[in-house]
Amino acid sequence: MPSRILRKRKLIPGATSELVISAPHIAAKAKPGNFVILRVWEDGERIPLTIADADPDAGTITLVYLVMGKTTAHLETLDAGDDILDLCGPLGKATEIHKLDGPVICVGGGTGIAAMHHIAKGHHMAGNQVVTIIGARCEDLLLFHDELCSFCPEVLVATNDGSCGRQGLVTDLLVERLENDKTVAEVVAIGPVPMMRAVAEATKPFGVKTTVSLNSIMVDGIGMCGACRVSVGGQTRFACVDGPEFDGHAVDFTELAARLTAFKDQERLSYEEFKK
Ligand code: FES
Incomplete structure (x- = not known):
């Protein structure tokens, strides 16, 4: 319809x-x-x-x-x-949101910031202390900054060129926070695959639960076609019905990145045709 x-x-x-x-x-x-x-x-x-x-x-x-x-x-x-x-x-399955004993840190990059915003708001409405960390190449590419500031008291920003917030990566701010705050209950990351992988690697030494939202290629979205399959903890899972959120410490990001670029040449040709 x-x-x-x-x-x-x-x-x-x-x-x-x-x-x-x-x-x-x-x-x-x-x-x-x-x-x-x-x-x-x-x-x-x-x-x-x-x-x-x-x-x-x-x-x-x-x-x-x-x-x-x-x-x-x-x-x-x-x-x-x-x-x-x-x-x-x-x-897909909704984010598991319940009252946490410590802060939840929501990390977003690129358009993933918009999706992260919905999850951060959900945690805020559940009464959780929410810290958000967002990153972009420069200030002009930062999304949803004002929207996050409207409900989240702590919005930390990292930009590659230092035009807004800290110069550096979201993981710099995340590690700094984890080193100084041992009460963090969970980290949620949504964004490009390299960013989610970096977040999962950064949180692992701290033993903090880390949830990532996977942006696999999808066709039917209801578990029938297998296009969205990902490996999590050595098992095949379907992002559309088993996810899209999974334990970031168990996701095979190398396989995910390879599957996302499997049709790169066809996609480029199709886009070029469209632009003519
Ligand atoms: Fe087809 Fe997930 S999109 S199984």
Whole structure:
């Protein structure tokens, strides 16, 4: 069923946008950590996007995407008033959120910051002390800073060029925090695979529970096709139904990175054709 785009906000012109979409049935059930699968045109591929926010009263969900290929470039041509051909969700297991004995540190990079925002908000509403750490190459590429500051008292920022917050990586801030605070109950990381891998490696010596949200290639999103399979603790799991969140210390990130680039050449050709 088509879903109407109500608002569009260009977060990083030409690269990243936010859509607020009318989807009352999804908004009524969406929890932090859930995702949707959408298709933009009749012969288009199906892509997963994590829900960045949901408003059950307004019947809307918020999605944030990076323009990185044909489908997201096509999505970027749509505006408020246009319809997304079909939108399926909420999918995946919701984030396990319960009252924790210590702070939860939510780490986000790239468009993963938007998805992390929904989880951080969920922890905040559950009464947990939330610390967020976000990172980007420079200040202009930082997403959801104001949104996080609206509810989270501690928003730590790392940029590669030092234009905002600390110059360096999110893991620098994370390790510093873990060294100075032995009460941290959990770390959640969402972003590019190298960032999630680095976060998991950083937290391992501290023995802190670390959850990552995996952005595998997906087709059906309901556990039938096997496209999203990942290795976790030596076992094959399906990110769409067993995840997308898993124990970061058990994920085979090397395999995940290889699977994500398996169709790189075809994706590049398709994108180049689209841009002509
Ligand atoms: Fe098909 Fe997960 S997307 S099994």
